Amino acid sequence: MAIDPTLARELKASGVHVTSLEQLVNWGRSSSLWPLQFGLACCAIEMISATMAKYDMARFGAEVFRPSPRQADLMIVAGTVTKKMAPQVVRLYNQMAEPKYVIAMGACAISGGPFKEGYNVLKGIDRFIPVDVVIPGCPPRPEALLDGLIALQEKIRGEKLTGSARARHADPDAPAEMPIPECGAHDIVPVANRGIWNPPVIEREEGGAE
Amino acid sequence: MKSTSLPGVAPPRTSSIRHDMSHPYLPVLVFFAVALLVPLGSLALARLWMRGFTPLKRGRTKNDFYECGVEPLSAPQSRFHSQYYLFGLLFLIFDVETVFLLPFAVAFLDLSPGSFLIAMLFLLLLAEGLVWAWAKGLLTWRTPAKTPIVIHGD
Numbered sequence: 001m002a003i004d005p006t007l008a009r010e011l012k013a014s015g016v017h018v019t020s021l022e023q024l025v026n027w028g029r030s031s032s033l034w035p036l037q038f039g040l041a042c043c044a045i046e047m048i049s050a051t052m053a054k055y056d057m058a059r060f061g062a063e064v065f066r067p068s069p070r071q072a073d074l075m076i077v078a079g080t081v082t083k084k085m086a087p088q089v090v091r092l093y094n095q096m097a098e099p100k101y102v103i104a105m106g107a108c109a110i111s112g113g114p115f116k117e118g119y120n121v122l123k124g125i126d127r128f129i130p131v132d133v134v135i136p137g138c139p140p141r142p143e144a145l146l147d148g149l150i151a152l153q154e155k156i157r158g159e160k161l162t163g164s165a166r167a168r169h170a171d172p173d174a175p176a177e178m179p180i181p182e183c184g185a186h187d188i189v190p191v192a193n194r195g196i197w198n199p200p201v202i203e204r205e206e207g208g209a210e
Numbered sequence: 211m212k213s214t215s216l217p218g219v220a221p222p223r224t225s226s227i228r229h230d231m232s233h234p235y236l237p238v239l240v241f242f243a244v245a246l247l248v249p250l251g252s253l254a255l256a257r258l259w260m261r262g263f264t265p266l267k268r269g270r271t272k273n274d275f276y277e278c279g280v281e282p283l284s285a286p287q288s289r290f291h292s293q294y295y296l297f298g299l300l301f302l303i304f305d306v307e308t309v310f311l312l313p314f315a316v317a318f319l320d321l322s323p324g325s326f327l328i329a330m331l332f333l334l335l336l337a338e339g340l341v342w343a344w345a346k347g348l349l350t351w352r353t354p355a356k357t358p359i360v361i362h363g364d
Contacts, residue, residue, distance in 0.1 A: 088279030
């Protein structure tokens with residue numbers, strides 16, 4: 001049962017805060033995101049910078065980088081994900097406790113970036129794990145990371161815990177783990193998790209481009 | 211309430227507080243009760259929350275040992291050869307020595323003969339320990355007997 005937003009605003013103006021359990025929990029979850037402590041490439045330098053005194057990620061409750069996935073809520077994929085590293089990233093994601101969120105930071109983590117045409121770089125970590133926020137840039141500045149973090153916080157605050165539109169971690173039918181790819185003879189096998197990665201197929205007319 | 215005091219008037223001196231806390235260890239008992247209730251209460255709340263909103267998401271990888279993302283190679287309770295700890299202790303000799311040698315070297319020119327002697331005595335004690343370990347043959351690494359390595363998983 002939701003409170004009428006107009007009524008809530010009027011009450012807030014007179015000094016009475018009205019909330020629901022869902023809002024309260026989401027507020028708590030969004031205000032203490034603990035990232036997993038790992039960096040893959042140069043984006044990690046910007047991530048480290050964002051946690052230091054000048055940019056001070058602690059203002060948003062996300063400075064406690066955890067060295068163990070058991071204590072982490074947030075995975076910041078900061079940098080180039082090579083095909084050799086992809087199974088480890090997916091395994092770490094699987095080992096994190098629910099609820100968990102993923103930020104793809106930088107062009108490489110989003111799409112492979114400058115190495116998209118290369119033979120050994122994964123063309124986007126969203127092929128294997130569900131990404132909540134993408135931060136473009138090569139590398140993104142610390143401010144961009146903070147902006148991405150705030151965007152994620154807003155997303156968490158809007159999450160539903162019940163009903164058909166509930167969040168992934170509240171859905172008992174959502175898969176608990178993402179399948180871990182393996183290094184095959186020529187490429188990682190499988191090349192993508194079709195359950196979460198289904199790009200639109202480009203349809204071209206027959207004989208159109210001659 | 212027996213002792214409601216008027217403003218500006220000191221409450222009458224009674225010994226009722228002493229009588230309520232009849233046993234001197236009662237506060238300790240209360241402390242333990244609270245110390246038990248707080249974690250048990252939060253665990254119970256978490257369990258209730260799980261029933262209502264967050265379905266359990268178990269998995270083979272999730273319950274696996276954490277080895278920085280790679281697949282675990284051996285059982286987590288692997289055994290170390292006891293000589294490893296001896297080596298660790300002997301390393302401490304050099305480690306502690308370095309920590310104390312640096313300030314000693316920095317203040318060397320201003321030291322009185324007595325302080326110099328004390329520092330030398332300290333070095334002697336550490337060196338003595340090393341010589342003792344050497345004489346005992348602890349510095350030669352003995353290859354441990356082959357034990358079967360338990361490979362985790364199937």
